[in-house]
Amino acid sequence: MIARILGIYKKVFERKKRVQYVSAGAHRRCEVGGRAITYEVKRFKRQRSIRIHIRGHALLVTAPLRVSIKEIESAIKSNESWIDTHILRREYDKTIDPFVVAQLKKRLLEKIEERLHHFNLYYGLSYARVRVRDQKTRWGSCSSDGNLNFNIHMIGLPDDLFDYIIVHELCHLKHMDHSKDFWELVAEQMPLYQDHRHHLKSYSL
Numbered sequence: 543m544i545a546r547i548l549g550i551y552k553k554v555f556e557r558k559k560r561v562q563y564v565s566a567g568a569h570r571r572c573e574v575g576g577r578a579i580t581y582e583v584k585r586f587k588r589q590r591s592i593r594i595h596i597r598g599h600a601l602l603v604t605a606p607l608r609v610s611i612k613e614i615e616s617a618i619k620s621n622e623s624w625i626d627t628h629i630l631r632r633e634y635d636k637t638i639d640p641f642v643v644a645q646l647k648k649r650l651l652e653k654i655e656e657r658l659h660h661f662n663l664y665y666g667l668s669y670a671r672v673r674v675r676d677q678k679t680r681w682g683s684c685s686s687d688g689n690l691n692f693n694i695h696m697i698g699l700p701d702d703l704f705d706y707i708i709v710h711e712l713c714h715l716k717h718m719d720h721s722k723d724f725w726e727l728v729a730e731q732m733p734l735y736q737d738h739r740h741h742l743k744s745y746s747l
């Protein structure tokens with residue numbers, strides 16, 4: 543995802559040579575997910591829609607000439623969870639502050655527990671401890687005594703892939719292997735699991 547955003551970002555600036563770049567606004571601030579975010583607006587003559595790019599802890603918004611700040615801020619707000627997720631992921635990638643890491647883990651754990659609860663209303667399985675870990679090789683794991691572990695890097699994943707990992711580990715509570723029965727159980731709540739599995743490979747741990 544980050545690579546994709548950088549790709550779009552690069553494209554905008556490559557196009558700069560052809561498309562007349564009109565104005566750079568001053569830095570402004572608005573609130574996203576309860577935190578103040580700094581953003582900068584650059585306007586391009588031929589751009590047709592508002593695009594949001596993450597730049598460290600700030601946003602770069604590229605926009606057509608005639609959109610108001612109100613429209614820009616409403617675009618920022620409607621992408622709130624996407625922005626929040628990516629800024630969090632970047633904070634995690636850079637931080638060595640144990641307090642920040644603990645905060646991020648706590649927030650991620652809350653989301654994981656909420657999604658586990660959601661899917662388990664259907665599956666009705668029982669699990670023991672749920673933990674967030676910084677694992678190098680896998681997105682999640684399920685132990686034979688029913689403990690579920692999830693990778694801290696799930697912070698940056700889109701919701702459908704996030705949920706796929708949740709369902710995958712939940713289903714291991716019933717089938718500890720990747721048998722046909724296991725995948726059938728996954729498919730009951732995640733019919734597109736093969737796409738998600740494939741898509742997940744493009745995200746590095």
Ligand SMILES: [Zn+2]
Pocket residue numbers: 710714719720
């Ligand atoms: Zn598995």
